[in-house]
Amino acid sequence: MITSLYPVLAASDVPTAARFYADLLGMAPTFTSDWYVSLRSGTAELAVVDAGHATIPEVARGTRAAGVLVTVEVDDVDAVHARVVAEGTHELLLPLRDEEFGQRHFIVAGPDGALVDVVTPIPPSGEFAALYAGSRPATD
Template sequence: MYPTDREPIVITSLYPVLASSDVPAAARFYAELLGMSPTFTSDWYVSLRSGDAELAVVDADHATIPERARGARAAGVLVTVEVDDVDAVHTRVVADGGHDLLLPLRDEEFGQRHFIVAGPDGALVDIVTPIAPSEEFAALYS
């Protein structure tokens, strides 16, 4: 199903860069929601980091974006952020207000406790803590 006869690629970093119509506002959203700090800031690009996790925001109309893709929104993008205590993050998000909570905090049979908020420019942000899967799910996929 997956190619195994190829030489592996050495990946040194992998992170989402989300196109935005308002880079400062989007960067502020992710910094506040996820407790991230900027590592690089310009008027068209902001890189944020927390520990080993990195996320960046780029101006959707910047010249580095291929012309036919400029202005594109992040519709269909789901950014999953695994945290050690999803309940604490959910409590903070609800207390802060102003976030568009699309999926309330819940447990999934496949082994996640999570909630989803709407991010800027159409991205969805899925805040997750792994939990044990249900016995039924585990029996199907063991």
């Protein structure tokens, strides 16, 4: 049985990457060292590790994230988006928009190539709901 699951993102500059996630998502550090920072908000957890650290297999050290999309569900995506736009400190890659599959979201560029998708669930469009009416999420 899984007791915990959280992303650990490799970073070329751990303090800068940790500040990025803390500022964007309102997360607080729960453990900090020069090579690893763990962040938490409620039950959500995310960590950043030095991309060159010995705990990463040598073949993968120093690599940039490719194809990594960290989705973070928030209570009010509009408020987070407004803050991000007002501060102007995060590169907005996808503007705030509604998706027919039931998500209101925006995407910013994260450190070292990761993408951060900030979302709030919304009702899916009627067409989408009708198309997938028989689908059910997987259960244990």
